[in-house]
Amino acid sequence: xxxxxxxxxxxxxxxxxxxxxxxxxxxxxxxxxxxxxxxxxxxxxxxxxxxxxxxxxxxxxxxxxxxxxxxxxxxxxxxxxxxxxxxxxxxxxxxxxxxxxxxxxxxxxxxxxxxxxxxxxxxxxxxxxxxxxxxxxxxxxxxxxxxxxxxxxxxxxxxxxxxxxxxxxxxxxxxxxxxxxxxxxxxxxxxxxxxxxxxxxxxxxxxxxxxxxxxxxxxxxxxxxxxxxxxxxxxxxxxxxxxxxxxxxxxxxxxxxxxxxxxxxxxxxxxxxxxxxxxxxxxxxxxxxxxxxxxxxxxxxxxxxxxxxxxxxxxxxxxxxxxxxxxxxxxxxxxxxxxxxxxxxxxxxxxxxxxxxxxxxxxxxxxxxxxxxxxxxxxxxxxxxxxxxxxxxxxxxxxxxxxxxxxxxxxxxxxxxxxxxxxxxxxxxxxxxxxxxxxxxxxxxxxxxx
Amino acid sequence: xxxxxxxxxxxxxxxxxxxxxxxxxxxxxxxxxxxxxxxxxxxxxxxxxxxxxxxxxxxxxxxxxxxxxxxxxxxxxxxxxxxxxxxxxxxxxxxxxxxxxxxxxxxxxxxxxxxxxxxxxxxxxxxxxxxxxxxxxxxxxxxxxxxxxxxxxxxxxxxxxxxxxxxxxxxxxxxxxxxxxxxxxxxxxxxxxxxxxxxxxxxxxxxxxxxxxxxxxxxxxxxxxxxxxxxxxxxxxxxxxxxxxxxxxxxxxxxxxxxxxxxxxxxxxxxxxxxxxxxxxxxxxxxxxxxxxxxxxxxxxxxxxxxxxxxxxxxxxxxxxxxxxxxxxxxxxxxxxxxxxxxxxxxxxxxxxxxxxxxxxxxxxxxxxxxxxxxxxxxxxxxxxxxxxxxxxxxxxxxxxxxxxxxxxxxxxxxxxxxxxxxxxxxxxxxxxxxxxxxxxxxxxxxxxx
Numbered sequence: 001x002x003x004x005x006x007x008x009x010x011x012x013x014x015x016x017x018x019x020x021x022x023x024x025x026x027x028x029x030x031x032x033x034x035x036x037x038x039x040x041x042x043x044x045x046x047x048x049x050x051x052x053x054x055x056x057x058x059x060x061x062x063x064x065x066x067x068x069x070x071x072x073x074x075x076x077x078x079x080x081x082x083x084x085x086x087x088x089x090x091x092x093x094x095x096x097x098x099x100x101x102x103x104x105x106x107x108x109x110x111x112x113x114x115x116x117x118x119x120x121x122x123x124x125x126x127x128x129x130x131x132x133x134x135x136x137x138x139x140x141x142x143x144x145x146x147x148x149x150x151x152x153x154x155x156x157x158x159x160x161x162x163x164x165x166x167x168x169x170x171x172x173x174x175x176x177x178x179x180x181x182x183x184x185x186x187x188x189x190x191x192x193x194x195x196x197x198x199x200x201x202x203x204x205x206x207x208x209x210x211x212x213x214x215x216x217x218x219x220x221x222x223x224x225x226x227x228x229x230x231x232x233x234x235x236x237x238x239x240x241x242x243x244x245x246x247x248x249x250x251x252x253x254x255x256x257x258x259x260x261x262x263x264x265x266x267x268x269x270x271x272x273x274x275x276x277x278x279x280x281x282x283x284x285x286x287x288x289x290x291x292x293x294x295x296x297x298x299x300x301x302x303x304x305x306x307x308x309x310x311x312x313x314x315x316x317x318x319x320x321x322x323x324x325x326x327x328x329x330x331x332x333x334x335x336x337x338x339x340x341x342x343x344x345x346x347x348x349x350x351x352x353x354x355x356x357x358x359x360x361x362x363x364x365x366x367x368x369x370x371x372x373x374x375x376x377x378x379x380x381x382x383x384x385x386x387x388x389x390x391x392x393x394x395x396x397x398x399x400x401x402x403x404x405x406x407x408x409x410x411x412x413x414x415x416x417x418x419x420x421x422x423x424x425x426x427x428x429x430x431x432x433x434x435x436x437x438x439x440x441x442x443x444x445x446x447x448x449x450x
Numbered sequence: 451x452x453x454x455x456x457x458x459x460x461x462x463x464x465x466x467x468x469x470x471x472x473x474x475x476x477x478x479x480x481x482x483x484x485x486x487x488x489x490x491x492x493x494x495x496x497x498x499x500x501x502x503x504x505x506x507x508x509x510x511x512x513x514x515x516x517x518x519x520x521x522x523x524x525x526x527x528x529x530x531x532x533x534x535x536x537x538x539x540x541x542x543x544x545x546x547x548x549x550x551x552x553x554x555x556x557x558x559x560x561x562x563x564x565x566x567x568x569x570x571x572x573x574x575x576x577x578x579x580x581x582x583x584x585x586x587x588x589x590x591x592x593x594x595x596x597x598x599x600x601x602x603x604x605x606x607x608x609x610x611x612x613x614x615x616x617x618x619x620x621x622x623x624x625x626x627x628x629x630x631x632x633x634x635x636x637x638x639x640x641x642x643x644x645x646x647x648x649x650x651x652x653x654x655x656x657x658x659x660x661x662x663x664x665x666x667x668x669x670x671x672x673x674x675x676x677x678x679x680x681x682x683x684x685x686x687x688x689x690x691x692x693x694x695x696x697x698x699x700x701x702x703x704x705x706x707x708x709x710x711x712x713x714x715x716x717x718x719x720x721x722x723x724x725x726x727x728x729x730x731x732x733x734x735x736x737x738x739x740x741x742x743x744x745x746x747x748x749x750x751x752x753x754x755x756x757x758x759x760x761x762x763x764x765x766x767x768x769x770x771x772x773x774x775x776x777x778x779x780x781x782x783x784x785x786x787x788x789x790x791x792x793x794x795x796x797x798x799x800x801x802x803x804x805x806x807x808x809x810x811x812x813x814x815x816x817x818x819x820x821x822x823x824x825x826x827x828x829x830x831x832x833x834x835x836x837x838x839x840x841x842x843x844x845x846x847x848x849x850x851x852x853x854x855x856x857x858x859x860x861x862x863x864x865x866x867x868x869x870x871x872x873x874x875x876x877x878x879x880x881x882x883x884x885x886x887x888x889x890x891x892x893x894x895x896x897x898x899x900x
Contacts, residue, residue: 163708173709174624188676190808226638258613259623260710267808358640358717
């Protein structure tokens, strides 16, 4: 059963005004972890409103009780990544969030002491170069939306659009860890081999770029090699969640895919910088919907009483698109996707249990993507391939532009919010990326037969 | 053009007798790099005969010129892994190998000084706990044997057993880095979901375990994100090679595979402990065979004049099987595979060029497996699935045992030798693993519907 504590108290406000604004992603009830560079040094931090607590500065501030769990948690981030903190039991990160909440709340006894060190302790987030929050040993991407999977099966003309294994296990593939990047900046259009309109195999800038809106879990404590994690123990191994944009070069993927996605994905994957902790999400847990009566029975190692009771989240997710023309005209980005985590057929606990069921070891900082979170509704289609019915019905923007794929200059921003009556709503920040034109290829742009 | 130097001199012998034995894997011309634990501390080393140079001891021995490239290379391994050395230009590892060859050759001027420190400097390999030679950021597995691919296509009953992309690009998938293990010890039979003989989906110990004989390249210097590596620059990015056994749980793989292999592989992958350097393999380089006239033209970014001239290796590879009964009877392991690197359709330089063609970044210590190195001949089938014609023709051992898959207690040993007239033959050591029975599953062995 989920336990709530003082950090969840909906009455709390912070003396940092931007944390109290309606719709703020990072109120005092959130306090997500991240990393950034400051004065040329990698540091870990905790977001509050439009600011980030610099944990290296905090460690030297004297504001934490020496030897306390909170101080030990803070010390564990000294190398500027969260890996060591993630490897520790939840109570350390929990103690640090509780200590920060006590320092940052409106009626904090130590408010004056903190405010004396504001410049060192609480830089504005927009002044920082954000980094990946940790080193990712392995990145796994799942395929857990039935609607996303069924639609793609229909586009391929399959008699049964759902793979036979879909309802028996959460389908997944190993992703590329080296090409994970934090939100922001350019997403360079990749070169690759694909079939052109005449069916000829060519090599050049990939024409069919897409986004995929996903939620991703960060592994905290790992498991020993050969020792599976039981589904109801999985929560103890998930440190928190971020947004993931699994950028896809569909033309490359369609041609290359024999043993799964490879170069069609590994040119760039974007994650939002702040890890919203499992603890902060506790008030938004919800029970799973009953399995359909004609679904195959759930195997015991994927069934957990606790997971059934609280494996879901009251979480809505969005994607916005802006184009160069829209920005030049001063127009807002257009919301193209509005979906819900309910649209996943499998829970993250089931993904963890399945992933480790063969003895595979997860390590602190590993990333598990949900797969594209598409729903049954048209508005809940979470990639352009689905939004355009595989290109048949182009996406029409308010200024008359149309899209069947992302063009150079197009920018996608993913966002998400957990909301429930009686709790202060929290957000995930944004996962942003803008398509940049392909570089000229060093071996010569024009490919000739050798 | 490959440059040979004094470390390749076939006339050289070592004062360490085991390095001069006929058929020794690690003569003074090889000097491969590895890592091990000694006195509870991770250290890097270089193999010579039945001994390993302890590079931590060497760094403190005064035997290397302070500030020399060799000394800097040695210092770079102080953390007990090779990652930092791999990230340096080839000349550092080359200088260290040359310095070691000068210390270990029969007529070494400093022979007496080295021999005074033999216990510290030159432990026997069999006294050491070997480790993975480096931290692997990402592991990629290719599918580059036409014969392996065609046979599997035929087993599936495909009209065209070769995927359309096979001759246009080296097909690959991302593997799991966390479950890579150094040669030796148990390979625990995994649990997983699969279809039983009645077509029912069940969860239990995987019945159809197989081995796959592969060669794997270790990446040295990486490439910057978005900056592809040209095929003829790839050699500068490959530090060396080891053997890889890509253990496969075929029953799991057949059921799960929608987006490529996942739990059917990630329970354990074994690599041989010693990295045979690209430099040591230089005498064994060979030109590629001409492409078949009906093959599609090779795209320019996969064609390199240097790669065409020396992208191959005079390298034979073997797999031996022993069973519990064979060992109890004191019988030798049975050679079940004898193949050659010629059986790959793509070179490692082409794999590197393809892998980075979309801008994906490789990092020092990344591992690229060749895929199963099966040839056209029956003897050159490099996994049990092929050796048994997908189970139709069981493998018959001299003692009357038969196999269509690996059973508990079965042990596979992979080995390889580079041989060419005029050069001292070098070996790779062994890649060994023994199947151990599945652990009882924590959630309950008997799977019930929930």
